[in-house]
Every structure is written in C-alpha cells, then in structure tokens.
Amino acid sequence: MPGAPPSDALLEVRDLSITFEGRHGRTHAVRGVSFDVAAGELVGIVGESGCGKSVTARALLGLVDAPGQITDGTIRLDGDDVLTMDARTLRSVRGRRIAMVFQDPMTSLNPVFTVGRQLIDVMRAHGHPSPEARALELLEQVEIPAPALRLRQYPHELSGGMRQRVMIAMALANEPEVIVADEPTTALDVTIQAQILDLLRRINRDQQTAIVLISHSLDVVVDVAERVLVFYAGRIVESGPTSRVFEAPAHPYTRALLGVVPRPGRAAVEPLAGSPPSLAPPPAGCAFAPRCRARLDRCVEDDPALDVVDGTPGHAAACWLDVSPRHEPGRTA
Amino acid sequence: MTTPPADLPTEATAALAAPLPEAELSAAELPTAGLPEAGPRRSHGRGRAVLRRLFRSKLSGAGVLVLAVVVVAVTVGPFVWTVDPNEQDLLARSANPSAEHPLGTDSLGRDVLSRVLHGGRASLSIALVAVAVSTTIGGSIGLVAGFVRGVTDSILMRLMDVLLALPSLLLALLVSATLGPSVRNTVIAVVLPSIPADARMVRSVVLSVRERDFVLAARASGVRPWRIMVRHVLANCLGTVLVMASVSLGFVLLIVAGLGFLGLGVPPPDAEWGAMLSDASTYIVSRPVVVLAPGLAIFLTALAANLTGDALRDALDPRA
Amino acid sequence: MRALVLRRLAVLPVLLLGTTLLVFVLGRLAPGDPAELFAGGHQADPEVIERVRTEWGLEDPLPVQYARYVGRVVRGDLGRSTTQQADVTDVLGRRLPASLELTGGALLIGVPVGVGLGVAAARHRGRALDDASRLVAMAGASAPIFWVALVLGYLFSVRLGWLPLSGRLPPFTTVDEVTGFYTVDALLQGDLDLFGSVLRHLALPVITLAIVPAAVLARFARASFLEVLGENYIRTAHAYGIPQRTVVWRLAARNAVLPLITLLSLLLPALIVGAVLVENVFSWPGVGSFLLEALQARDYAVVQSVTLIVAAIYALTGLAADVAYAALDPRTRRS
Numbered sequence: 001m002p003g004a005p006p007s008d009a010l011l012e013v014r015d016l017s018i019t020f021e022g023r024h025g026r027t028h029a030v031r032g033v034s035f036d037v038a039a040g041e042l043v044g045i046v047g048e049s050g051c052g053k054s055v056t057a058r059a060l061l062g063l064v065d066a067p068g069q070i071t072d073g074t075i076r077l078d079g080d081d082v083l084t085m086d087a088r089t090l091r092s093v094r095g096r097r098i099a100m101v102f103q104d105p106m107t108s109l110n111p112v113f114t115v116g117r118q119l120i121d122v123m124r125a126h127g128h129p130s131p132e133a134r135a136l137e138l139l140e141q142v143e144i145p146a147p148a149l150r151l152r153q154y155p156h157e158l159s160g161g162m163r164q165r166v167m168i169a170m171a172l173a174n175e176p177e178v179i180v181a182d183e184p185t186t187a188l189d190v191t192i193q194a195q196i197l198d199l200l201r202r203i204n205r206d207q208q209t210a211i212v213l214i215s216h217s218l219d220v221v222v223d224v225a226e227r228v229l230v231f232y233a234g235r236i237v238e239s240g241p242t243s244r245v246f247e248a249p250a251h252p253y254t255r256a257l258l259g260v261v262p263r264p265g266r267a268a269v270e271p272l273a274g275s276p277p278s279l280a281p282p283p284a285g286c287a288f289a290p291r292c293r294a295r296l297d298r299c300v301e302d303d304p305a306l307d308v309v310d311g312t313p314g315h316a317a318a319c320w321l322d323v324s325p326r327h328e329p330g331r332t333a
Numbered sequence: 334m335t336t337p338p339a340d341l342p343t344e345a346t347a348a349l350a351a352p353l354p355e356a357e358l359s360a361a362e363l364p365t366a367g368l369p370e371a372g373p374r375r376s377h378g379r380g381r382a383v384l385r386r387l388f389r390s391k392l393s394g395a396g397v398l399v400l401a402v403v404v405v406a407v408t409v410g411p412f413v414w415t416v417d418p419n420e421q422d423l424l425a426r427s428a429n430p431s432a433e434h435p436l437g438t439d440s441l442g443r444d445v446l447s448r449v450l451h452g453g454r455a456s457l458s459i460a461l462v463a464v465a466v467s468t469t470i471g472g473s474i475g476l477v478a479g480f481v482r483g484v485t486d487s488i489l490m491r492l493m494d495v496l497l498a499l500p501s502l503l504l505a506l507l508v509s510a511t512l513g514p515s516v517r518n519t520v521i522a523v524v525l526p527s528i529p530a531d532a533r534m535v536r537s538v539v540l541s542v543r544e545r546d547f548v549l550a551a552r553a554s555g556v557r558p559w560r561i562m563v564r565h566v567l568a569n570c571l572g573t574v575l576v577m578a579s580v581s582l583g584f585v586l587l588i589v590a591g592l593g594f595l596g597l598g599v600p601p602p603d604a605e606w607g608a609m610l611s612d613a614s615t616y617i618v619s620r621p622v623v624v625l626a627p628g629l630a631i632f633l634t635a636l637a638a639n640l641t642g643d644a645l646r647d648a649l650d651p652r653a
Numbered sequence: 654m655r656a657l658v659l660r661r662l663a664v665l666p667v668l669l670l671g672t673t674l675l676v677f678v679l680g681r682l683a684p685g686d687p688a689e690l691f692a693g694g695h696q697a698d699p700e701v702i703e704r705v706r707t708e709w710g711l712e713d714p715l716p717v718q719y720a721r722y723v724g725r726v727v728r729g730d731l732g733r734s735t736t737q738q739a740d741v742t743d744v745l746g747r748r749l750p751a752s753l754e755l756t757g758g759a760l761l762i763g764v765p766v767g768v769g770l771g772v773a774a775a776r777h778r779g780r781a782l783d784d785a786s787r788l789v790a791m792a793g794a795s796a797p798i799f800w801v802a803l804v805l806g807y808l809f810s811v812r813l814g815w816l817p818l819s820g821r822l823p824p825f826t827t828v829d830e831v832t833g834f835y836t837v838d839a840l841l842q843g844d845l846d847l848f849g850s851v852l853r854h855l856a857l858p859v860i861t862l863a864i865v866p867a868a869v870l871a872r873f874a875r876a877s878f879l880e881v882l883g884e885n886y887i888r889t890a891h892a893y894g895i896p897q898r899t900v901v902w903r904l905a906a907r908n909a910v911l912p913l914i915t916l917l918s919l920l921l922p923a924l925i926v927g928a929v930l931v932e933n934v935f936s937w938p939g940v941g942s943f944l945l946e947a948l949q950a951r952d953y954a955v956v957q958s959v960t961l962i963v964a965a966i967y968a969l970t971g972l973a974a975d976v977a978y979a980a981l982d983p984r985t986r987r988s
Contacts, residue, residue, distance in 0.1 A: 061892055087897075095893030102892075107885035112907050112983055121904075125895045154983040170893065392784060494664075495671035498964040500922030502929070507960065510948045511679045587797055591930060594799050595945060607797070614803050614934070621807050628800030636795035643791070 009036035009076075010210055011060065011098075011178055016073035018055050018064060027280040029055050029068070031234040037178065040208040042201065044221030044242065046257070047231030050276055053214050056231075057182045059083075060212065061100055062090050078177065096126045099171035103183040105163035109155040115139075115166050116151030119173060126174050138169040142199060161192035168199060178210045179203070185220060197224050218257050222246050227314075230254050233276050233287035236306060240315030250309040250317035252292045286320070294321055393647065396640020403634045407453035416447040418604045427620055436626050439612060449626050452604035457634070459516065459599070460586040463523040467585075468578050470524070471531025476570065478532065479539030480562050490536070493529035501526035501584075502591050509597040519598045523588050527581060534577055535570055542569045572649045579645055583638035590631045606631045661972045672964040673726060676957045677719050726961065732954030736946065741958045745940065750833030751821060752939030756928050758859035763866030768913070770867070771874025775882060776901065786871060793868025798927050802861045802934035809857060816856050819936035823850055858935045865927040866920055873916050877909040884908070911982055918974035921967055 018030040030052040037043050047053045055068060062082050064070055075082040077098060085093065102108040110118060116135050123131035139147035142165040155163055164184060171179045181200060185193035201224045204211045215221050221228055221242070228245050230238040230253065238251040249255045274291040277283050286292070289299040299320055306316045416434075426442040428434055436445035474493070478486040496504065509522035542548060543566060551561050592598035593607025601608065609627040613620070706712060710721060725732065731741035767790075774786035810818040821835055822828065828838045828847065836855070839848035881887065882905055890900045929941035936942065940959060947955035 063888070063892055091894045091896060093894065094891070095895070100889075100892045102885065102889060104885060108889045110886040110890075110904060110908065112911070113904070114983075121890075121895060121899075122893045125893060125899070156984050167889075170889075392788060491667075491671075494668060495675060498668050498672050498967060499675075499960060500926045500963065500967070502926040503922075503960065503963060506929075506944075506948060507676070507679050507956065510956075511682050583795055587795075590797050591799065591926070594797070594930070595933065597948070610797070610800055610803070614799075624800075624803050624807070628797060628803065631797045631800065632792075632795060635797070636792055639791050639795050 008038070010039040010041075010078060011037040011212075012074075012076040013056075013060070014074045014076075016056065016059060016075065017071045018052070018059060019069055019071050021067040021069065022280070025280045027278075028282045029234055029279060030059070031279075031282060032072070033231075033234070033236055034073075035229055035236060035239065037210050037212060039177065040204070040210055041227065042204045042211045042213065042225050044225030044228040045212060045214045045231060046218045046221050046228060047216065048276060049216055051231040052234040053216075053231045054182050057100070057180050057212065057214050060178075060180050061094050061098055063094075063100075092126070095122055095176070096174045097176050098178045098180065099174070099176040101164070101167045101171050101179060101181040101184045104187045105160065105167045106155065106187070108167060109163060111155055114152055114154055115158070119151070119166070119170055122170050122173050128174065131173075134173065135169075138172055139166070141172065142166070142169045144169075160188050161195065164188060164192075164196055165199065168196075168203070172203065172207075172209075175207075176209065178212065180212045180214070182214045183216065184213070186216070193220070200224065218246075218254075230257070234279055234282065235287065235318065237288065237319070238317040239306065240309070240312070244312060244315045248315075250315065251288075251319050252294050252321070253288045254317075256291075286318070296320055393640055393644030396637045396644055399633055399637035400641050403453065403630075403637065404457065407450055407457055410450040411447070411454065414447055414450060416444045418443060418447040418451040419602050420444070430622070437620070437622060439609075439620075439623055440615075445623055445626055448604040448609060449606075449630055452606045452609050452627060453630055453634070455516070455599055455603060455605040456586060456589055456593075456607070456631070459519055459523070459589050459605075460582055463520050463527065463585050463589070464578050464582050466520065467524045467527035467581070468531050468574060471528040472535045472570070472574055474528070475532040475535030475537075476539055476562065476567065479536035480543065480558075480566060486536075489532070493532050496526060496529045499526070502588050505588050505592055506595065506597060509592055514597055514600045516599055519589060519592055522592060522597075523585055526588075527585060531577060531581070534573060538570050538573045539566055542566050545569075576642055576646045576649065579638055580642035583635040583642070586631065586635050586638065658972070658976055661975060665968055665972065668968050669961070669965060670723070672961060673723055673957075674719065676960045677722055680953045680957055681715065722957075731958040731961075734947070734952055734955050736950045736952045736955070741954050744943065744955070745958065745962070747833065748938060748940045748943045750835075751937060752928055752932070752941060754834050754836065754855065755858050755862060755932070755937060755939060756924055758855055759862035759924065759927075760866055762859060763863035764870060764917075766863065767867035767870025768874045770871035771876075772878050772901065774871070774875040775878035778879060783875075786875070790868050790871035790875075793864045794872070796864065798861060798864065799930045799934050801864060802857070802931050805857055805861055806934065817854050818857070821851065821854050821938060823854075826850070858931050858937050861935075862924070862927050862931045865923050869920050869923065870913065870916070873913060874909065877912050878905060881905045881908045911978060914978050914981065915974045918970040921970050925963055925967075 013036070014034045016030055016033045017028070020027040020029050033052070033056060035043075045053045045056070055064065058064055059070060060075060060082065062075075062085065070083055073083070077093065080093075082090070082093065082098075109115075113121075116132075119135040119138060120131040123134060128134060135151055136147055139150055144150050144162060144165050150158065150162070150166075155166070158166065164187075167184075168179075168181075171181075179200075184200070185196050188196060197220065200211055200213065203209055204224075213221060213225055218228070218230075225242050227240065228242045229236050230245070230251065232253050238245060238249065238254045240250075245254060246258070249258055277287050277290060279287075283289070283300075284303070285298075285300040286303055289295050292299065302320070304318045304320050306318045309315045309317050420443065422428075422434070422438055422442040422444070424442070425431075425434065425438050427440050428438045428442070430437045434444050434446065436449065438444055439448070474489050478489040499507075504526040505522040508525055509518055512518040512521065548561060548565050551565060552558075556564075589598060589605075590607030590610070593605045593609075594611045596608070596611060598607055599605035606627040610624060610631075613623040613627070710718060713721075729742070731745070733739065734741050734744055737744050770786045770790060774783040774790075777783050806818050809816045817823065826847070828835050828851070829842055831838050831841055835851040836848065839845075839851050878901075882901075887900060887905060890904055895904070925941075928939065929944060931937065932939045932941035933945055940962075944956065944959045946952070947959070
C-alpha cells in the first residue's frame with residue numbers, strides 16, 4: 001500500500017466537509033468530521049435526519065452527487081484516499097472493498113431483474129470467478145429460506161425483510177472490508193428490524209467485516225455497535241464506546257436523545273424542543289446552543305471542539321460544559 | 334416506477350395531472366425550510382413566479398418571443414405591407430426578390446410576402462379558433478365525464494375512443510373531403526379529431542383532483558356539487574388546459590397546413606400557408622425561396638407554440 | 654394478464670364497428686351520387702345509373718345498407734374501386750408493400766436515432782447537449798413533414814443530384830414482384846444494381862419519414878431515462894462498482910424501454926399521417942397516395958376500406974403493445 005496510514009485504522013476520515021448548492025445558498029451539510037473505523041469494528045452513527053450522517057455514509061464510497069460537493073477532507077480506506085481516486089479505481093473499490101446497504105430495499109433493488117441476476121451482476125463487475133455458485137451461498141449466508149427459488153424471483157415477490165437480506169447478501173458478495181449500512185432497518189417492521197440487526201452483528205463477528213451502521217435512533221445502534229458517533233448539524237458532538245456514551249452521555253444533545261427514547265429503567269425527560277439550525281450558513285457558535293437547556297454565554301459565540309471526557313479514553317464530546325456522568329438526567333444515583 | 338404513458342399528448346400535462354409528491358429530500362438530507370408548498374390555492378406571488386420561470390430557460394423564452402412576433406406580424410403586418418395578396422403582377426411572374434416584392438412573386442405574379450402575411454392570418458386564426466373550440470368542447474366533456482362518472486362517463490369516453498380510432502389528419506381529411514373545402518369546414522375537420530385528446534386529459538385531471546382533500550372537505554361540508562365543480566375542480570384544471578391549448582396549437586397548425594397542402598383546406602385563391610406550399614411545390618426547381626417562406630413560417634410558429642407549451646408546463650409545475 | 658388481453662380483444666370489434674359506422678355515414682354525407690360517379694359522371698346514361706343504383710341497393714333504407722356493408726366487410730369483400738376498376742382488396746394488396754417498406758425503413762432509422770438522442774440528453778441533463786437534443790426533437794415534431802420532404806428533395810435531388818426525387822424505381826425499370834417489397838425482390842432476383850437503385854429511391858422518403866419516430870422517441874426516451882436514472886436501484890448499481898456503460902445500456906435501458914414499447918403504438922398514427930404526406934410529395938405508390946387519389950376522385954369504397962384498415966392496424970398495435978408491456982414487466986407478468 002502506498003503512503004503508509006498514519007493510524008492503524010481501516011477507514012480513516014479526516015476533516016470531511018460537504019456542502020450543497022441550493023436555491024437558498026450554500027448549505028454546509030457536513031462540517032469538518034473526523035473519525036476512524038478499525039478492521040472488524042462495528043461503529044454506529046446516530047443523529048436526526050438532516051444531521052449529515054447519510055451524506056457522510058455516501059461520501060465513504062465517493063457517492064456524493066451534484067448539487068452536493070466535498071469541499072475538504074480525506075477518506076482513507078487502508079491508506080488509499082477515496083476522494084482523490086479516478087473513476088476507474090473508484091469503481092473497483094465500490095462494492096469490492098467497501099459496500100453499502102441502503103435504507104429502502106424495495107427501491108434499491110432493480111424491479112425488472114431477478115435477485116440472482118442482480119447478485120451475479122455485482123460479482124461480475126469485479127471479476128468474480130464463479131458468481132452463480134456464490135449467489136446461492138450468499139442467500140444461505142443471510143438466512144433466506146429456499147435460496148435456489150429466491151434467486152429466480154423478482155424483488156417484488158419478496159417480503160421487505162427478505163429484500164433487505166438480499167441487499168446485505170449483495171454487500172457481502174465480494175467480501176468487502178467495510179459495509180456501510182444506511183438506516184438498514186428504518187423501512188422495516190419492528191420484529192424484522194431486530195432480525196436484520198442480528199444478522200449484521202453476526203456478519204461482523206463471524207467474518208470480521210467492519211460495519212458502519214447509520215441510524216436516526218440511538219436505540220438501534222446501542223444494541224449492536226461497539227462504538228457510537230453522535231452527529232448533530234453536520235458535526236460529531238459525541239463519540240465513544242457505546243456502553244459509555246449510553247450510560248454516561250456527556251453532550252446535552254446525546255442526553256436529550258436518550259431522553260426522547262423511553263427505555264425501561266430510564267424515566268423520560270422532556271422531549272427535545274425546537275429543530276436543528278439552518279446550515280446555510282451554519283451558526284458561529286455551538287449549533288445545539290439554541291435548543292440547549294444548559295447553554296452558557298460562550299456557547300453562542302464559540303464552537304467547541306471534540307474533547308476527551310473526564311479522562312475516559314475514547315470518549316469525547318464537543319461541549320463547553322464540564323459534564324460529569326453523575327449529572328446524567330433522568331437517573332437517580 | 335415505470336408506468337406507460339397513457340396518451341401521446343397527455344405527456345405534456347401528466348406532470349400537472351398527477352398529485353404532487355412530497356419533495357424528495359432524503360437524497361441530500363437538507364433542512365426542509367424554504368421549500369415551495371404544493372397546495373390547491375396559490376398565493377398572490379404565484380403569477381409573477383410563473384412568469385419569471387417562463388423566461389428562465391433561453392429556449393422557452395425564445396419560444397414565447399417568436400410566437401408573440403408571429404402573432405403581431407400576421408395581425409399588424411397586412412396593415413404595414415398593404416400589397417393585395419391576390420393581385421397578379423403579370424409583368425413580374427415568378428420574380429426574384431426585389432424592392433417591390435421583397436420575397437419575390439409566385440407563378441401568378443402574386444406578392445409572396447403579402448401572401449405569407451395573409452396566409453399566416455388564415456392559418457393562425459383557423460388554428461386558434463379550432464383550439465378554442467376543441468378545448469371548450471373537449472374540456473367540457475372531460476369535466477362532466479370525470480365529475481359525474483358512471484354511465485355518462487362510459488358513454489362519453491367510448492364515443493371519444495371511436496374518434497381516436499383514426500389518426501387525426503386522416504379523420505380531418507375524411508371530414509374535409511366530405512364537407513368540401515372551406516374555412517368553416519377546415520375548422521370542423523380540425524376540431525373533431527382534437528376533441529378526444531382534450532376530453533381525456535381534462536378527465537384525468539378531474540379524476541385526480543376530485544380525490545384531493547380539499548374537494549373531499551368541501552363535499553363533506555355539504556357544498557353543492559356544481560359549485561365544487563366550478564370552484565375547485567375547474568380552477569385546478571385551468572393550468573392543464575392552458576398547457577394543453579398551447580401544445581395543441583402547434584399540432585393543429587400542422588394539421589391545418591397539411592389539409593391546405595393536400596388541397597382540402599382553405600380554397601384558392603385565398604392565401605394559407607399549407608396551400609401556398611402546395612402551389613409552390615410544383616416549381617421548387619426554379620423558385621426554392623417560394624417554398625421556403627411559407628414552410629419556414631409554419632415550422633417556426635409550430636416550434637414556438639410547442640416551446641411555449643413546454644415552458645408553460647415547467648413554469649406551472651412547482652417541482653421544476 | 655390473460656384478462657387484460659381478453660378485455661382488449663372484446664373492445665376491438667366494438668371499436669371497428671364504430672369506425673365502419675363513422676366511415677359509412679361520412680360516405681353518405683358526401684356530395685355526389687355514387688351511382689352516377691360509378692356510371693361515369695354527369696354525361697352517364699340515366700338508365701345505367703338506375704341499374705347501378707338498384708344493383709348496389711342504394712335505394713334501400715340506410716340501416717339496411719349499413720348492415721349489408723358490414724356483412725360484406727366481415728366476409729373480406731371491400732368493394733370495387735371506381736377509379737381503378739378493380740377489387741379494392743387487390744389494389745390494396747399491391748399498394749401495401751410499398752407503404753410498409755417506407756414506414757419500416759423509417760422506423761429502422763428513426764427509432765435508434767431518437768433513442769440515442771434522448772439518452773444522450775438524459776445523461777447530460779441541463780447541459781448544452783441536452784438543450785440541443787431537446788431542440789432537435791422539438792424541431793422534428795414541429796416541422797411540417799411535407800415541407801421537410803420538399804426541402805430535402807430540393808437539396809439532395811434537384812441541387813446535388815445525389816438521390817432520385819420520386820417513385821420506387823427509375824423509369825422503364827421493373828422488378829419481378831414476388832413479395833412486393835422491392836428491396837427483397839431485387840435481392841431475390843440477384844440483381845445488386847437494381848437493389849442499389851431501389852435503396853436510392855427509398856432514401857429520401859425514408860429519411861423524411863424517419864423524423865417522425867426520431868422526434869417523438871427522443872423526447873420520451875429522455876423523460877423515461879431521466880426518471881430511471883434517478884431511481885434508487887441505479888444508485889445501488891453505482892455503489893457496487895458496476896461500470897457506467899453497463900448501468901446505462903443494460904440496466905437502465907431495460908427499465909426505460911418498457912414505457913417506450915407502449916409509445917411505439919401511440920407513434921403509429923403520426924407515422925401513418927406522415928406516410929400519407931410523404932408518399933404524396935415523393936409520388937410513392939403506396940396506400941397513402943392511393944387514399945389521396947381516391948379522396949379526390951370520390952372513390953368511396955377505397956376511402957372506407959383504407960380508413961377501416963388503418964383503424965384495425967391502430968387498434969391491434971395498441972393491443973400488441975399492451976400485451977408486450979405486460980409480458981416484459983415482471984411486476985405484471987404473474988398477476
């Protein structure tokens with residue numbers, strides 16, 4: 001590999017900035033995001049819709065189309081910068097070294113081709129020697145019953161959960177190092193959601209495939225991800241081991257998110273009032289300040305950087321408040 | 334989703350007929366503030382916004398402009414260029430362009446410029462009247478069929494199907510040949526095949542509008558059916574009708590010219606673009622410019638009408 | 654699927670019956686006495702006229718005449734052409750191959766050109782190529798085809814002398830008619846020079862008529878491809894590194910072509926109208942020019958028959974397109 005990676009991360013995102021040119025000016029959808037994903041790791045990205053998480057996910061595959069534009073930053077996959085690759089190299093990386101599972105499996109699969117044909121096409125694009133046999137194996141791997149029959153069927157003949165399994169099989173087809181799953185369970189029933197998440201976790205464990213799981217719900221991520229990144233208004237406001245972030249959220253936004261989702265043993269706090277700020281242009285200070293109940297004066301003027309929380313390694317938050325876990329809302333010590 | 338286009342001319346307004354879907358934003362994950370709202374009644378600034386959008390594209394602007402120029406030329410032109418289109422200058426037959434005859438003369442020594450201007454008057458006014466009549470008749474049929482539904486709808490639409498069973502120019506040819514060539518008969522011949530397309534399109538809009546919430550709300554609150562039809566349904570069809578009319582203007586113009594060309598339109602000696610082409614085609618070898626002038630006039634006008642229709646559709650469609 | 658076909662087939666006779674009625678009524682409305690015309694016009698012997706009238710049953714009530722007309726049509730008897738003094742079926746049989754050769758050639762050229770233009774426009778949306786392609790498509794749809802025929806004829810025949818201006822063959826040349834398609838017949842004869850000559854005669858009418866399908870398809874292919882290229886499954890294909898070429902021409906094409914199939918049947922009326930005008934300008938001895946001659950001469954048996962045949966072809970293509978669409982779209986195939 002040319003250019004030895006500065007860290008041992010498989011996927012290394014640095015200062016990623018993405019803007020959208022629109023009728024109402026330039027929207028800064030992602031503003032200087034940096035994070036790593038280690039080989040075999042399962043990382044969750046959480047945030048409200050519009051926080052930049054899906055655009056970031058797509059940027060990982062170099063899939064940001066006009067009017068979106070990546071204005072700054074690097075995305076290194078095993079040391080190779082995805083953003084500076086020529087079209088040919090990029091094509092050879094997509095689906096081969098990094099694959100994506102989309103939110104809506106109905107529209108993300110082509111209605112006029114059979115499941116088998118679509119799986120085979122994806123493998124052919126990367127010169128797989130025996131795509132037919134592999135297709136069958138893949139459907140077995142994602143636990144689709146009667147796989148031989150399913151291969152000959154069209155997407156509309158499958159249930160929603162089954163379609164998403166096909167999408168995951170497609171992602172697995174060329175044995176990539178990373179799978180990016182963008183809201184893979186949002187379009188599914190609750191019971192099916194759990195099964196799909198379970199499948200993703202198993203793939204991560206059994207095959208050591210790194211997974212980036214994107215969701216608007218902390219709840220989805222908390223059960224499966226080892227580490228979590230909380231996005232707000234185009235930035236990471238908190239990151240750390242899932243258990244740590246969940247038990248002792250350091251950023252007021254994370255705390256509010258946890259409060260919004262009622263869980264057993266956790267009393268619901270007031271739901272989050274207001275809505276995220278416009279990012280055209282972004283506010284000068286902390287983007288969460290207008291909705292923050294613990295706002296300080298400097299929050300409105302200065303945007304805090306991600307900083308280690310309480311000396312806990314790996315846990316960081318972007319907040320001026322020195323929040324200690326004991327002040328966690330809704331839980332009596 | 335891939336649905337087959339229901340009808341050729343329907344394409345022009347399918348976008349308007351369909352209920353407006355939610356703006357697709359998931360792709361960009363942008364904040365949703367400041368997006369146009371798709372509502373039944375438009376705000377006051379809407380007219381101006383439509384006008385602005387009409388001239389947004391150079392192509393559309395050019396279409397509107399050319400159409401305006403043609404209309405002004407054939408309306409005002411004959412007052413400025415007062416040469417009699419039927420006067421035969423026997424000393425200058427098949428003459429080349431000169432100061433006296435800027436586009437030359439035809440084989441009978443008639444001034445080509447004057448004939449193009451007067452011919453345009455005939456072609457355009459026939460087309461405009463035909464469009465107005467067919468839009469009114471077809472639109473009414475569609476409105477009634479779509480609003481009343483049931484047996485009335487079935488009978489009206491089967492009637493329309495029979496009219497649609499023949500290509501428009503063919504039907505126009507039959508009608509015109511049967512009734513004999515005259516201005517009035519040309520209008521009838523052109524109107525008849527245009528009606529079903531208009532009726533179908535308006536009906537499809539009505540069918541979609543009548544299921545919209547504000548119509549349901551009006552029905553639920555006991556507003557009289559005819560009032561709903563006029564106030565809500567008709568009001569929401571107007572955009573479609575406007576687009577439909579401008580697109581079919583180009584189409585109708587071509588049929589009128591086609592009839593004239595085949596000698597089944599406006600009878601001689603009156604000038605009409607299609608008929609002029611037919612006269613001229615016999616001496617295309619010696620006088621190509623005589624063929625070029627009326628043909629180009631038909632072409633440019635039809636093109637302008639089509640561009641205008643397209644521009645109107647885009648301008649009236651809030652998604653564009 | 655079968656229900657769809659059956660339903661469409663059931664409507665077909667009703668539609669054709671409606672057309673016969675329309676044509677019949679128009680025929681009776683037309684000025685002039687058919688018996689007199691058949692007998693030879695104003696100077697004809699009143700006795701002859703009377704005989705023709707009785708023979709044809711022209712004195713019977715109109716519904717009876719109509720019923721008799723429909724009965725004859727059902728048996729395949731289209732009547733006699735007064736101008737050609739021959740059975741309409743025979744004349745049409747001779748004329749039809751010329752028209753089919755012309756329209757077939759126009760589709761052969763026009764469809765790929767139109768689809769190519771439309772796809773190019775869709776792939777370069779909003780850029781100069783898109784505008785250019787849209788303008789060309791719209792120009793094609795706005796140009797009076799008889800004028801285009803005249804202009805092309807003037808340019809390539811009169812001015813440049815590259816191509817013949819009219820007819821299917823040079824004067825004093827004949828082809829041994831086997832199929833009636835001169836391209837095929839010339840090849841069957843093994844005469845390559847003749848084949849070349851047939852092609853050169855075809856060139857101008859075919860190119861002119863090709864504008865019709867090209868213009869319509871360019872527009873619809875653009876819309877269809879734009880819609881498909883915006884779909885999520887195309888994004889999926891890109892995300893999995895499937896080459897752009899494959900995405901556009903194999904994956905998207907399959908989705909985008911489906912609606913275009915139905916379009917081909919809707920294109921037919923424009924094509925027929927175009928053929929009538931083009932045949933007229935280039936003196937092409939097809940059904941279209943036959944119809945125009947018949948209209949001028951008030952040869953109503955011919956007019957009625959041609960109208961009826963056109964309506965039948967039109968309805969059948971519509972049916973075929975619907976069936977093809979249903980058969981090719983996996984979403985409707987099994988339901």
